[in-house]
Amino acid sequence: xxxxxxxEVRQMxxxxxxxxxxxxxxxxxxxxxxxDFLQMLAERCVRLLDVDAAGILLADERGxxxxxxxxxxxxxxxxxxxxxxxxxxxxxCYSSGQIVTCADLTAExxxxxxxxxxxxxxxYAAVQAFPLRxxxxxxxxxxxFSHTPGVPPDQTSAxxxxxxxxxxxxxxxERTLRQHQLVTEQLQYALNNRVIIEQAKGMLAERAQISVxxxxxxxxxxxxxxxxxxxxxxxxxxxxxxxxxxxxxxQHRTTEDGPRI
Numbered sequence: 001x002x003x004x005x006x007x008e009v010r011q012m013x014x015x016x017x018x019x020x021x022x023x024x025x026x027x028x029x030x031x032x033x034x035x036d037f038l039q040m041l042a043e044r045c046v047r048l049l050d051v052d053a054a055g056i057l058l059a060d061e062r063g064x065x066x067x068x069x070x071x072x073x074x075x076x077x078x079x080x081x082x083x084x085x086x087x088x089x090x091x092x093c094y095s096s097g098q099i100v101t102c103a104d105l106t107a108e109x110x111x112x113x114x115x116x117x118x119x120x121x122x123x124y125a126a127v128q129a130f131p132l133r134x135x136x137x138x139x140x141x142x143x144x145f146s147h148t149p150g151v152p153p154d155q156t157s158a159x160x161x162x163x164x165x166x167x168x169x170x171x172x173x174e175r176t177l178r179q180h181q182l183v184t185e186q187l188q189y190a191l192n193n194r195v196i197i198e199q200a201k202g203m204l205a206e207r208a209q210i211s212v213x214x215x216x217x218x219x220x221x222x223x224x225x226x227x228x229x230x231x232x233x234x235x236x237x238x239x240x241x242x243x244x245x246x247x248x249x250x251q252h253r254t255t256e257d258g259p260r261i
Contacts, residue, residue, distance in 0.1 A: 033229050034171060034190040035197065036220065038069040041167050042142075046071045048163075049156050051144040053124065055079040056167070057090050058132070058140035058187055065094060065140065066191045073213050074122050075145060081118045088115040093129035093141040099157065100129040104149040125149045128157065130164040134172055139187065142167070193231035200234035204247060218247050 038056045045054040053075040057065040065083060070076035082088035089112070093100040102110070105125050110116040119127065126146040132139045142164050144152075152160075171187065197219070204215040222243070223233045236243040 035068060035193055036230050037170055038167060041163060042069040042071045045144060045160065045163060049144065049160055052147045053145040055143045056140065058191060059094065060191050061188055065091065068190060068194050078118055078122050082115050085114045087112040089127050089129035090141040090143050093131050094138055097131050097133050097138045101151065102127050103151045106149065123147055128152055130161050132164050132168045134168045139168055139171055196231055196238065197234040200237040204237055218250060222247055
């Protein structure tokens with residue numbers, strides 16, 4: 001647990017917070033990649049805040065939540081379980097538009113018994129969900145998980161909600177604020193792309209004999225180095241374009257050279 005009373009800790013966190021917001025703001029350009037943006041947000045939450053995992057869910061045009069970003073495969077499976085069982089903090093957070101906190105998932109009485117049991121099996125003992133909300137419109141929710149029980153400090157919750165707000169602004173974008181239909185179409189497009197990306201991860205992992213996480217990392221690296229959207233790279237992998245060979249060769253060279261740092 002971070003000691004927020006320590007001046008050096010607070011100074012370090014202030015620098016990281018500023019750096020994170022600048023990095024997120026830099027991605028808010030025309031035609032930015034929503035999936036990659038939210039994946040980066042989930043990863044930055046783990047690095048910046050005193051939490052162990054993060055997941056982000058968005059609602060489609062029917063109001064159904066879909067997982068779009070997770071800091072690890074373990075939390076990805078837990079979030080999918082939450083959606084499958086239709087119980088958990090993200091669902092309550094999305095429906096209420098308010099922060100939902102459970103300081104101890106091991107307690108006897110739980111609002112989501114099946115989710116709490118699954119979270120414990122995954123090694124998580126506490127969770128806090130933050131709404132992705134703009135005025136009276138809630139677009140989704142962000143889950144933050146911890147291995148140890150406890151209520152997060154006020155500073156952590158404040159920064160987490162601020163990051164969720166930045167994500168909401170990025171998703172809606174300035175031009176979508178003037179027309180609700182554009183917001184719906186952009187979200188649905190992102191959700192559809194996530195399905196393609198998941199399929200491509202599995203195909204690449206199987207062909208290259210690597211983990212799904214390494215396959216996702218390979219696709220993200222290729223997309224960034226070649227200035228392409230992650231969904232476009234995924235589509236090429238699924239269509240077995242020559243790109244697939246390039247990804248496999250890159251992964252093979254990385255494996256031979258040793259683990260990535």
